[in-house]
Amino acid sequence: MQHSKKPKFLLIGGFASSLINFRGPLLRALTLKFDVYATAPFVDQDTRLKVEALGVTCISNNFERTGLNPIKDLLAFRQLKQEIRAIKPDYVLAYTIKPVIFGLMASGKKNVKKYALITGRGSGFDSNTFKAQTIRSIVKRLYKRSLSNVEGIIFQNSNDEIFFIEESIISKNANSTVIEGTGVDLAYYHASKSKNREDLDKIKFLFVARLIKEKGIPELFEATKQLKKYYDNFEVQLLGWVDPNPGGISKEEIEAMDATGVITYLGTTDDIRPFMDNADVFVLPTYYNEGLPRTIQEAMAMSKPIITTDHPGCRETVVEGENGFLVPTKNADVLRDRMEYFIKTPQAIRSMGIASLSMAREKFDVNKINSRIFEFMQLTNV
Template sequence: MEKKRVLLIASHHVSLIRFRGDFIKSLIDNGFDVFAAAPDYSEEIKQKIKALGATPVEFKLQRTGLNPMKDYKSIQELKSIIKSNKIDLVFPYTVKPVIYGSIAANSCKIPVVSLITGLGYTFTGASSKAKLLQRFNETLYKLSIRKNKCIVFQNKDDYQLLLDRKVIPKDQKVDFVSGSGVNLKQFTFKEKNPTDKVSFLFIARLIKEKGVALYLEASKILKEKYPNAEFHLIGAPETSPTAISEDELRELHDKGIIIFHGKQKDVEKHLHNTDIFVLPSYYREGLPRTTLEACACGNPIITTDSVGCRESVKEGENGFLIEPQNLEALAKPMEYFITHPEKIKEMGINSRKYAEERFDVDIINNDLVNIIKQELNLN
């Protein structure tokens, strides 16, 4: 029997390796031909995609903002890719690929299994611009995903929101997975043995919605009270309107309040070398990959009791959930770990157990492959 052809559509080529590399391998191991579409491919990522056994395909996409002419061209280009490569099923993820990939595939009468990895800024922001974008995106989602064979969500809050807003009908076929999963062989467990130098780590985009400003304020307060504590921060400076400036980060680093590492590739090493992972995000997450990696490495988690984030914590067992945008609520559990370092080892062990139970990439990819097989009548 001829192999079925699956087209993955991403908004960023790096994510195909970092977040979907194991998934691509799972599809190939299950007898699929895989095509991986993304804009602005680097030669390095192209070669990595080919090494996995997949075919990289490039298309043009304006990742942020709205430009009807460019967006229309993206849809037409995706339609051409689907037809010329005789694609049997399209699997888009993240906002624009889901919307434009779904429109393109449905117009070609090709089945779509779309993955909602979070609803992001437009469903989080309270500004007039965010609300305008929200209404516009709701309309685009209605136009694009209602004909999809299955919509996969990473949390039930996003599903409920789209249901409540009548973006999708009640009879829409949906499924759920626990994020993109984490490779437990790559992100290995290391038992924590903390001293009086308890260390915290924040990894995310350096925008206020991700909670970085709150983390910096908590670091200032706690560093003054507990000089031995360490507050690490990983992330690349951004030009977003809500970004924290690199000058501010460098100043705090030079004063010894934080340890700013900038952008880093070897995340596992930094998770192993620090005690507690902190993500006080109020961005509308799917299920943050960094918290899953922290769980796998054996770090207790402090994150917000909000969409997506809450999925990674069993309250009081492997960490704490806090109220979003509340400095006191963040500083309290951070101080708890400083004054009760013996709890770090125990909660870290529980984090790893939770990762093995729920976030193992093999389990999640197996679920996704089965959904695709079902829609192609291969089960």
């Protein structure tokens, strides 16, 4: 690909599909003023073609997103460092743990303006096993080293910003800000105008996330099992993919849950819109260390009421009783009660869905989110 004399911008992501699904509009906007490069682990051909169709040079790297092999990480680090030296970027923005730590360190110090986007702490900061504590200690030290040489740090919720300061990962004088959410393309995620959900004979609850316990799958299963004793006019659907995360639930375990008839497992998809459009209420009882869940933003853009947890990154998406409900983490009983509300009061689905869409337009329009990122990075002409 031929490049002009524009300044160069490098985006470093944590997994290949996120370059398009989460950051496609950002990349597209950047191409107006920059020669843009994007890298993520093990980029497949389909993703590469989609990224390059935006006018972006796409580079695959060898970081394993959840891997803990230091030798593999060191080799991947050296390879990425060579790639970055060849690019000579003027700006670098990295998101998720390994890109922020290794990607920004590989970017060097001279004449590069580096920014970090913290999209959540991850599950490693919750567990108290010896292994988890050891990994957490190492990650904190690496974070501290990497973030000491950046121009700015973006958090997706204020709790994470406070945590990083209290744990002395960053200084309280660091140039940091909170920009809630990744944002969604409201023209792409929109509800079907032909649907009429006023007279529902069966309420469909939809869960979309990686298949890990901390996303609240055990609590959702238990709440649904309790409701099945009294109601048969509802269905709970799970859409998600197996994840090698330590809290991961295997496909066999999910299929066994599906076989009980309590929940319906829909498998995986590259396009959640038909499933979201067919659903009535979005439910995510997570206690994972989220930034601000993308799937909730998508559900709001598609006019769905939200049931999620009173948890950092989630509580920012719900005005209690207006567009949905917040439930305590790890509490199947309250989750059951909130789900029951929609079963018994289906007329609330439409009004709460409209409130979700209004909130998405105000807070989670991807163009507004990207403008705030550009403003923080002092890229005001983009």
